[in-house]
Amino acid sequence: LVAHSDGRIDTSEREHLAGEIDANRSVSEAERSRLHANLTWMAAVPPDMGMLRSRLKTATESARSALGQLAVAAASADGMIDPDEVRMIEKLYTTMGLERERVYADLHALTAAAEPITVRRADLAPGEFTIPSPPDEVRGGTVTLDAARVSAVMADTVRVSQVLGDIFADGETDDEEILDDTEPDSDKRFGGLDAPHRAVAAVLITRHQWTEEEVAGLADEHQLMVDGALETINEWAFENLGDALIEQYDGYEVNGALAQELMH
Structure with missing residues (x-):
């Protein structure tokens, strides 16, 4: 600031x-x-x-x-x-x-x-x-x-x-917790993300538009900072899907094409 x-x-x-x-x-x-x-x-x-x-x-x-x-x-x-x-x-x-x-x-x-x-x-x-x-x-x-x-x-x-x-503790997992994320019941769609970021991403792709308050609440629910969480998810999306998954526009807008790809 x-x-x-x-x-x-x-x-x-x-x-x-x-x-x-x-x-x-x-x-x-x-x-x-x-x-x-x-x-x-x-x-x-x-x-x-x-x-x-x-x-x-x-x-x-x-x-x-x-x-x-x-x-x-x-x-x-x-x-x-x-x-x-x-x-x-x-x-x-x-x-x-x-x-x-x-x-x-x-x-x-x-x-x-x-x-x-x-x-x-x-x-x-x-x-x-x-x-x-x-x-x-x-x-x-x-x-x-x-x-x-x-x-x-x-x-x-x-x-x-x-x-x-x-x-500003954001609930980041330690190395042991990250290893636990490789268990069979983990969401394979978001391989490479830790559990909190994977959970946030899984919810975000269910809708095309989100308000700032909704995204803040979702991040807080998983003990993450909004900016850091979205940046982490978008970095993962760029590396794995070639584009950002969510962008700030009149609140937050989810990339529909990527969301469809992840949901199928």
């Missing part, structure tokens, strides 16, 4: 988010690959604030605070905080029940005490005031960070990742 707010996702922002995934040593390689795929999907299709709000209903204050800090870190990864990014972070903090004033405290906590963070570069908007004007090294693309703060953030990465994992 924050990375999308200025209309683009900078390479450094994407790398920062990918780094958070790679730094989490508590997930398996299969889960890590799935998270990277989900990041690619969300980079192309902005996530829904409504989905985030529903996921945060039962989150603790420490979990919400960790998510806020991660959002700030992602936004500042390119060395500049765009006003649109600030507004989105403020909206995110408000949604999570955190004070908006904490946004600026968290922003400045990532920069050196002697160097203010760039809210907008002076040469980007002629005629408008800047808050504040960046130093020369920032204009050149380099941001000086407090070494102790950077070390603390790096040491805290695993904790943040685990907290976020609790919030």
